[in-house]
Structures are given as structure tokens and as C-alpha cells.
Amino acid sequence: MSAHLLALKLDEAQRLNPAFAALIGPTPKPDLSLADWLASLDGGDLDRLKFSRIELEAHLLALIAEAEGFRTPVTRLRELRILGGRDKTGGAENLDLVLRPGAIVSVVGPTGSGKSRFLGDIECLAQGDTPSGRRILIDGEIPDPARRWAASGKLVAQLSQNMNFVVDLTVGDFIEMHAECRAVDAPEQVAAEVIACANRLAGEKFSANISLTQLSGGQSRALMIADVALLSSSPIVLIDEIENAGINRRQALDLLVASDKIVLMSTHDPILALHAQKRIVIAAGAVAQVIETSATERAHLAALxxxxxxxxxxxxxxxxxxxxxxxxxxxxxxx
CATH class of the missing domain: 1.20.5 (Single alpha-helices involved in coiled-coils or other helix-helix interfaces)
Structure with missing residues (x-):
């Protein structure tokens, strides 16, 4: 793998990943191979880049491999299986739950019952190494460590209650960069679609030219929900209390369901809880019940x-x- 990547021309590598181009900057010899370019760097060049030669090579190879990984379609998830661990007292959790794409599941329970811990176990694909002791299987198998700890191309996308940006980019530049990293056609058009979708969810509309740091909490959540639904390749989406986001939660839910992902959301909202096909009831740190939404409950939704x-x-x-x-x-x- 390394030999193949080191043979790439600089201009090819720069086209693969915008982060690569931003790091090395303009080069007078774009047809130089990456290996030859690395060999040509002197101490001053390395000081400017703030890497040792070995560190720089490893970092650039990772950027290129990441970009190539984005171009390889993510293996479609067939099922997510959650195996029980233990409750807060150490008692066994009776749980063996299988979810498939298109499933929407609400996670309910009192504050402090363990809803966020449940979502956190799925996010990290726990293997009995979290406080709950739960285990997560992907398509019936233990996920390999490379997939579990990957920095990119993750199986799970998580939207927390607190969404704050610190990067100094406009909304448009940020979404376009994500689209370019995902190697989609017409990234500007895709970014415009994501922003338009986010504005349908947000209470106060925003433009592509506004800085990310100027977005409100609700606008940030709306942008990330639209991004996850339209641009992210993660087949599992976890949402922590979407009703607190100040956005159109029903539209957000419909958008995520239409993307054929497995969606799990912790909520205190009865409407969201009943929109799910099933709800997981958490008590004392463990799953106490898994309840299928009944026809009667769905009939009550219209009044609610x-x-x-x-x-x-x-x-x-x-x-x-x-x-x-x-x-x-x-x-x-x-x-």
C-alpha cells in the first residue's frame, strides 16, 4: 500500500484530498512523485511543516489513504446487534436486540437512567469494555479494531445535544470541503442542497456565507442533521434529545428515515417516542423493556x-x- 501511494504524483495526491494540498502548499514540480518530493525536503522545509520526515510521510500517506477510502463505497450494513451487559448494581441485563437499515428506535427513560451511556456503547462499538459491559456486533460479527477505532469512514454518526463549531470557515466552505472529501460530483451543488435542507429544519434561516461560529445551537444541529442525512456514509445515526435543538424535529426525523439508516434517538418527547417503530426503556443503567409501538398508540399520534x-x-x-x-x-x- 505505502509503495503504491508514494509513487503518486504530487498533483494527483493534491486532487485526492484537499487537506493534503493545504498542508504542502503550492509546489513548482507537480509531476514529482511523493517519494521524490519527500526526499528533496531539507531541514528548513521540515521545520516549516512542523514534522519530522518520518512523521510527515506517515501523515501524508494517511491523508491519501483516507481519501481513497472515501472513494470506496462503505460496506452496506445488514444488521446491528446489541447484546446485554449489566445494570448499575451489577445485575445482568437481559438484552439481545437486532436492528436493520430503515429502523427508527427511540430510547426513553428518566434523566440519569443511562440513555446516553446506551448510545455511547453503540457509538464506540463496545466489546464489554465500557461501564455497562454491553457488546455490539456488526452483521453478526465482532468489528475489527481498525473499523472500530477508525478516525474516518465510521459506521456511526452521532449528534449530541451540544453542537459548537470552532473552525473558522463559512458554512458553504465547510460543507463543500466535506463533499470534496467524500469525492461526490458537483460538491458546490451538494453543499447548496445540504444548506437548503438545513434551513427547512432551522427556525432562523442562514446563508452559505455565514461563519460556522455564528450559528446558533439549533442551526448547528440542523446543519449536521442535513449533512448526516445527505452526505454522510455512516449507516447508523445516534441522536441525543433532538427536541432540545430548536428545529423542526418531525422533518428531521423523516429526513433521516428516508436515508435508509438505522436511527436511535434518546428523547423525552412522546411524539418522537411514538413515531419510532419501537422504544427502548432504560432504567438503572440497563434496558428494562423493548416495546413495539402499537396500532392504538399510532392512532393517538394524530391528536398529539x-x-x-x-x-x-x-x-x-x-x-x-x-x-x-x-x-x-x-x-x-x-x-
């Missing part, structure tokens, strides 16, 4: 969503500075 829309309309009224002098008749205690 009706009142949710009324509440949403009231929120929008107050957000735009209007007064709430009267309540809709549906909210009247005598209605």
Missing part, C-alpha cells in the same frame, strides 16, 4: 400532533413579538 402544532403556532406568535391576549378554543378549560 394536533396539539403540538397549536403549541408551535403559539411559540411562533411570541417569537415574533406578538401578544397572546386570547387562547385558541382548544386550550380553553371549558372548551
Amino acid at each position: 400532533e394536533h396539539y403540538d402544532r397549536l403549541m408551535s403556532d403559539l411559540r411562533e406568535t411570541l417569537r415574533h413579538g406578538a401578544r397572546l391576549e386570547t387562547l385558541p378554543p382548544q386550550f380553553s378549560p371549558f372548551g
Whole structure:
């Protein structure tokens, strides 16, 4: 592998990964092989790049290998299997749960019950080495360490409650960079689609030219949900309390389901919980129940969503500075 990559011409390597081009900068000999270019560097060049020769070679090879990996389609996931560990008292957790693409599962339970730990075990593809002792199998097999600890091309994408950017890029540049790294055709067009999708989810719209650091928490979550649904190759998506994001949670959920991924979301929202095909109930650090959503529960969704829309309309009224002098008749205690 290393010999093959070292034989690449500099201009080929720069086209493979924008991060490679940004690191080495412009070169007067683009047709030079990577091996020859590395051999030509003197002490001053290495000081400027802040790498030793060995470190630089390893880092550049990793960037190229990462880019080539992006061009190789991710193996389609057939099933995710979660095997029980133990609860907070050390008692055995009775769990053997299999999920397949297109599944949407809610994770419910009181604050502190262990919902985030459950999602965290899936995120790291736990093998009995976390506090819960759970084990995660991919297509019936233990994931190999390279896949489990890979920095890129991960099987799991996670959206936490707190989303803050520190990189000094515009929204458009950031999404285009991701699209280029994924080697998609027309990255500018794809970035525009991701941003348009994010704006349909966010309460306050934003442009491609705004800095990432200026996005609100809700806008950041909307952008990452759109990115995960439209651009990410990860077949498993974990979401921590999407109802706290200040976005259109139903549209976000529909978007993720349409992408044919396995979606697990921790939530306190009854509407989101009932939209899932099943819900996992966490208590004392372990899965206490796995409940299939019944036809009766689905029938109740229409009424719950009706009142949710009324509440949403009231929120929008107050957000735009209007007064709430009267309540809709549906909210009247005598209605």
C-alpha cells in the first residue's frame, strides 16, 4: 500500500484530498512523485511543516489513504446487534436486540437512567469494555479494531445535544470541503442542497456565507442533521434529545428515515417516542423493556400532533413579538 501511494504524483495526491494540498502548499514540480518530493525536503522545509520526515510521510500517506477510502463505497450494513451487559448494581441485563437499515428506535427513560451511556456503547462499538459491559456486533460479527477505532469512514454518526463549531470557515466552505472529501460530483451543488435542507429544519434561516461560529445551537444541529442525512456514509445515526435543538424535529426525523439508516434517538418527547417503530426503556443503567409501538398508540399520534402544532403556532406568535391576549378554543378549560 505505502509503495503504491508514494509513487503518486504530487498533483494527483493534491486532487485526492484537499487537506493534503493545504498542508504542502503550492509546489513548482507537480509531476514529482511523493517519494521524490519527500526526499528533496531539507531541514528548513521540515521545520516549516512542523514534522519530522518520518512523521510527515506517515501523515501524508494517511491523508491519501483516507481519501481513497472515501472513494470506496462503505460496506452496506445488514444488521446491528446489541447484546446485554449489566445494570448499575451489577445485575445482568437481559438484552439481545437486532436492528436493520430503515429502523427508527427511540430510547426513553428518566434523566440519569443511562440513555446516553446506551448510545455511547453503540457509538464506540463496545466489546464489554465500557461501564455497562454491553457488546455490539456488526452483521453478526465482532468489528475489527481498525473499523472500530477508525478516525474516518465510521459506521456511526452521532449528534449530541451540544453542537459548537470552532473552525473558522463559512458554512458553504465547510460543507463543500466535506463533499470534496467524500469525492461526490458537483460538491458546490451538494453543499447548496445540504444548506437548503438545513434551513427547512432551522427556525432562523442562514446563508452559505455565514461563519460556522455564528450559528446558533439549533442551526448547528440542523446543519449536521442535513449533512448526516445527505452526505454522510455512516449507516447508523445516534441522536441525543433532538427536541432540545430548536428545529423542526418531525422533518428531521423523516429526513433521516428516508436515508435508509438505522436511527436511535434518546428523547423525552412522546411524539418522537411514538413515531419510532419501537422504544427502548432504560432504567438503572440497563434496558428494562423493548416495546413495539402499537396500532392504538399510532392512532393517538394524530391528536398529539394536533396539539403540538397549536403549541408551535403559539411559540411562533411570541417569537415574533406578538401578544397572546386570547387562547385558541382548544386550550380553553371549558372548551
